[in-house]
Amino acid sequence: MGRILAIDFGKVRTGIAITDELQIIASGLTTVSTNELISYLKDYVSKENVELFLIGKPKQMNNTDSESETLIVPFLEKLAKEIPQIPVKRVDERFTSKMAFQTMIDGGLKKSKRRNKALVDEISATIILQSYLYNQ
Template sequence: MRIMAFDYGTKRIGIAVTDPLQMIATGLETVHPNLIVEYLKKYLQTEQVERFVVGEPKQMDNTPSQSAMHVKGFVNLLKKTFPDVPIDMMDERFTSKMASAAILAGGVKKSVRQDKALVDTVSAVILLQSWMERRSFGF
């Protein structure tokens, strides 16, 4: 079964997913928040997902950021719509900066680097990879 991660934003949700053996995190795509339930219902018809991981937005002092209330609403929507799928929260500080740096290091053209959807997807991959590493080390 797969693990699916979300980098929630009010304009786009970056989505990443593991392989069935839960060894590799891969970017899936970005979806508008209004379409996420429909997208997930369709995805879950063909793939088994064991758990959702949602990025938890925090300030540098570890307090919730301004977007935390939007993420909370998203998590409540996931719980209501998919009650059998457990949800883990994962600190998402720096994922967007790390994603931008990774895209730049990959030698991607400037026009592609400016695609915010790509940054959101890579952020979801980093979030999921971090969650997998944390789980492996028993944190």
């Protein structure tokens, strides 16, 4: 069994989370600059056994795609060309940023750490991945 890698795609930076090889535990991996994302993923999958990319699908409250989807579609096309051997699944990512921020508060992080947008993105990716694992 390979790992599942979750992506919380953003215009500037992207949060990444990963499972263990048994796909039981979701853990935050890192946050990378979005313009370096493809090269980071290519490097990562050359070293680790990844069987699925899980990518958040931003939705509005009325269930229509959010504006961010227009940025994600070109990334998905490039990902399919650059790493075609790994399938992609999309999952609803509504409220993950709010949940990530609340997780930071509940975890007792100081206000200065909660301002770290990269950490919010990484936690968001972890929440996306954990919810996927929970609903399998």
